[in-house]
Amino acid sequence: MNIDGLVLLGILLSSFLTGVAIFFLNEESHRLRTWLNLLGAGLKLILVAALLWGIYQGHEYSFSIDFLPGIPLALGADAHSVLFVTLSTVLWFWTTLYAVGYLEGSPHRSRFFGFFSLCVTATTGIALSANLVTFLTFYELLTVTTYPLVVHRGTEDAMRGGRIYLAYTMLGGTVLLLAVVWLHGLAGPIAFRERGAIESLMATRRGELQALFMLFMIGIGFKAALVPLHGWLPKAMVAPAPVSALLHAVAVVKAGAFGIVRIVHDVFGIENAAKLGVLQPLAIAAGVTILYGSLLALFQDGLKKRLAYSTVSQVSYIVLGTAILGPLATIGGLVHLVHQGLMKITLFFGAGNYAETLGIHRVSEMNGVGRRMPWTTAAFTVAALGMIGLPPLAGHVSKSYLNQGAAAAGQEWVAILLAASSLLNAAYFLPILWRAWFMSPPRQWPHEHAFGRWETHWMLLAAPLVTAGLVLWAGLSAESSFSPLAWVKLIAAREYGP
């Protein structure tokens, strides 16, 4: 632990204390709550920027306190952490702004924003965890803090969705706990380390390690929505739009994907995992998930449901990249962690805008919406085209690295899979875009609200425009030295060593 390490604690506390303070706010103090929200989110942004600058200067960050006997609660800032913490902090800021606009006038906002902040605390905690027990702690906290958000509306439907969500994630958490306890019994405290922390067991405990790997993947797979553990995701769509955006792009599903990356890279070590022969089954599970999610997305008329199944599919690109040995595939998977987040959050912001402004919830109601809300629809279009993988957008970068990686590893089936998935992506996104831009609008929208100057509330508009801009930037400047891709290349270089 060092003084610099306090920055890590500060990153957690900036949202934790904000959340706690908001709980105690009077329901009516809207202005103060908004300022607190933006202050917390802004402070976190500044601290993360300071962290990045410090790392650039060669500082090392670590923080730990005693926790369980012999096992500290430890935070650190390795390359993986920085990638995920930056993503979640940036997106949290815009999601907060969006949520403030979205929930204007609805009840229980103190409760909502309180848990919203705690949820981000848990996510950044997952990002900054430096050992397995710390990771488990924040992982479970994420479950607990997202449940009230999912059931926020308090309707029968919401409660049912929440129950299913909780059942799946609790079961996942239990399996993960078993895996963590078991591994600790074998190897003692596990701190995350590049190229793995279980080298010493490779010779003697092969069978147990294989079983453990499977348990880890099942435990985390629930959150990462690997088929057949994805059942909760479409049901959790009852949550308000900013929550769905957060769940899909930043918090739960993404934390699951990040967890899989962590376990493969920094607990087992990708080369050890390959020697254990456990990567191929994982790649196949990811492949199945990619196709299954895309196929189901095709048949959804509900816009948010379609996006949900699309998430199931897209997040498994990350898993797929992780499960193929070789630096190029690793880069493709990891960079998609960022790219998918940017694109998916834009799509959910768009969907939320349609619902909030015009009362549109279904794809079949979207005719001509591009003329009524050109800016939102433009952002939506950029993200959707990125998802399909159109160059030069962010999604294209991920897919091309995945393709090259698969070819380098001799896994030709991946190329076919990715092509098929891209076609399916096009098949479920292009009709939406076609309807939005080229079909004529109905005489009356289902539920129109007027928001004055702009096509919708300015907070609702700013967030998707910024994130769509980031999608463009991530794709266009991928080869520059300050892009997500550049950072991911650094991680891959360390993970595979000289």
Place this chain on the structure above:
Amino acid sequence: MPDADYRLYLMASAAIFTIGFYSMLTQAHLLRRIMAFNVMGCGVFLLFITLAARAPGPVPDPVPHAMVLTGIVVSVCATGLALALAGRVQTVTGKTELEPGEDAGGRSGAAHHGSSA
């Protein structure tokens, strides 16, 4: 004390304890159950006395006697408390027995502290 006597006392105390416990389980009337408790207690005290008498030498071991005295104090208090409580039960419910159905637990209806006497 000869071994034969010792064994006799031991068996007697066990028998008294068992009779008391049997009544505790089978009797319904609260007064009888309270008496059953006292019978059980007598069994235990007899055992203590027997053990004291077995001590080597002419003087019996005083420690078990002290324990019996303490035990009697405790059991008198317990009896007093139980009698008072049984009296309250009778005043409030009009019965001198506990409902057997409640043994299963959790079916005590709309009970909460608001529904007081």
Place this chain on the structure above:
Amino acid sequence: MTFAWAIVLLVLLPLAAAALSFAFPRRGGWLAAGAAVGIGVGTAQLIRAVLADGAQIHQVGGWGAPLGIDLRADGLAVWMLLVAGINGAAVALYSSRYFGMERSEEGRHRERYFWPLFLFLWTALNALFLSADIFNLYVTLEMLGFAAVMLAALAGGRDALAAAMRYLLVSLSASLFYLLGVALVYGQCGTVDLRLLAAQAPAQPAPWVALALMTGGLATKTALLPMHFWLPPAHASAPAPVSALLSALVVKGSFYILLRLWFEAFQVRMTPAVAQALGALGAAAILWGSISALRQARLKLLIAHSTVAQIGYLFLLFPRAASPKAGFLGWSGGLILLGAHACAKTAMFLTAGNILHAVGHDRIKDLEGVTRGLPVSMFAFGLSALSLVGLPPSGGFAGKWLLLSAGVAQGQWWWIAMVLFGSLLAAAYVVRVLTHAFTSGSKPAILNPIPPVMEWTALVLAIVAAGFGLAAFWPAELLRAGAPQAMPFLAGGAAP
């Protein structure tokens, strides 16, 4: 430096306060507050002493064992004192407003008897934790039982009286079984002192029948399945602060004696078969208690049945701690779980009391929207649920983690599955409550406003339960300090 005064203070202060509060009923709350502060100071001093110099002994009247009565504070004893102190203080604070809420003759009547009984209960608990011989343990156990029964009868209603009467009869019979065992042990070994018994155990072990009688009696008092039937009605029909005391502390008194018997005095008799048998009963209790908690219609009964399940967890300590391989992991895990359960359960019962008073009933399915009326209380419920389920970083998590680690070290997978499955069941029954409370329906009429102190006491205690896992290394240190020689298993499975 000797800290004997602290030991004496811990017993005499609450006893004096109990007597005074009987004489001056209007000052009950203040007397309890004074006792709580004094107990806090005494406990803190004892903890410091035990951590620095090991076990502290006070010979009552200067006689000394074996003839006199010794009071002893070791790591285990001070941990129990601390748990009782935290929960006792919280209950005292809560009760300072609870009984006054009704503003009726009846409420005043109850309050008048509550304070002396409560302080008497606290005296009994402290004396029990400090006792160093099995006969003195009997006396303190009876004191505890009397106070608990009278408190359970305090509500005065039909159900409360019947439940208290049943509780008394069960408790008295169980104590006599224990006393019978004590007599047999004395007959065989010629002493009742825990340390002397342990010292001569290898040459002269206590007879099996004595151990069986004592264990049976104590397990009944602890409400271990299948002797749990008396607990749910007694705990659920009492006033909220009493339910909290009964569930959080009273059942732990007899459990503590079981630990002293099996792990100290009669350690040589602790065979794997005994450990597995006690553990199996615990596992059955987890299943039965959780499943019946799931089926309860009323909140207080649900919480009471959850106590049956959580007691089951405590008994998993036996097979875990009895192994030389991982003894200390299991030992500290079980005892940390005990502390976590006490805090969480107190918080839950206090919350239930708030709900009951605010909306006039505690039917789970009619709690819709109660979150809106009582946000602080429901938050407290949620946090204490976190610990019951065993999610990190709660104390419940730390305890379960250590129990699981011990299970892994021993390679006993069946037990591990049991612990994990029990957690899922616990999640199921607490979520049932939360689901109803969160549902927006017709807002339940808040009949009575709840004094903030009552809501905040529950919340603070819930925060302790949900957060103290973050300092779980500390109780582990405390439990190791001043451990008697007769607990060799403490060496096994030292923290890595």
